[in-house]
Amino acid sequence: MILEIIRNRRSIFPAQYNDTPITKEAIETILEAANWAPTHRKTEPWRFRVLQGETLEKLGLFLSLKYLETEASPKEFKAKKLIENPKKAGAIIAICMQRDPNKSVPEWEEVAATAMAVQNMWLACTEMKIGAYWSSPALTKYMGEFFEMADEEACLGFFYMGNYDKDIEIPEVTRTPIAEKTVWL
Template sequence: MNINDTIKNRRATPPRFISKEKISEETIKQLLENANWAPNHKQTEPWRFKVYSGAAKEKLADDIFLQLEEKMKEGANVNAQKAEKLRENIKRVPVVISVAMQRDEAQRIPEWEEVAAVSMAVQNMWLTATEMGLGAFWATPYFISLLHDILEVEPGQLPMGFFYVGKVAMDYPSPGRGPVDSKVEWK
């Protein structure tokens, strides 16, 4: 594929359309290597990833659910159905990568620029997955801030969700895009 085709073929493939079939560590390393080449100001390289597969992924799913159940008992605003869906989705896919932003200690650039850099790193993984014929999905649960202990969030880090990746079990159609001309002004 050329870059234009890769971009247009990228899909947010829901976990239910991703096969449980194992993907190689080499494949994941390539996704992460390409993520590492995302643009960022002042060379802060703020992206941080933790890769879960096999038993570690199963444990992550269960630990997250138990943590959210406990937080609900304490009165936290967590939808039980969404917590269960997160657990099911993590268990459903072969690999889950937690995504976090590590804030530059010197705060040389605005935080939003570092969040944008992490987002570009995720996009690099997504485009690489597309090029490899894999499905991917970036889940950003609203209650992720309740999971700092389980995700082993370090000082200065902001958890930004979970990147699911695996072989496509069923094609997911393109939602399409409106015409670019409706979003652009030429001056």
């Protein structure tokens, strides 16, 4: 049932991934789920770049060097983490949003549609027992230096994915009752 998948969705981080590769077929299924997100005026603004293998190492090096170059007081542990985390992933999908050239909808609606595409990806990963985590560092604004991007395209973050040992401890999550967040008029 979809509600059970929604309730079981969790962030599973690169440190929890094992070395089992993610198949191209699994990634294609996850991207197909993204493609069915709602989109106002059918602009379908989501764009993805799939990074695997050596490209993950190159991404980590790029992010770390860009962090050291742009941060006023860089921290060594963060620079190292930027290098290491991508190498732990089975794949990273760069999450991008292509602005409608006609600007037929407000930009926030295209960002929201892209976020819904990512939610679909996350739910597909949950069902497929693939760990996933959406990272959105400020460094995404420099991604046009790492891969080619179209005019009016923005990188919104990275969707880390990795297989994980099913016996890892995933914390129980609770939510406050929806009644506390709802006003019936």
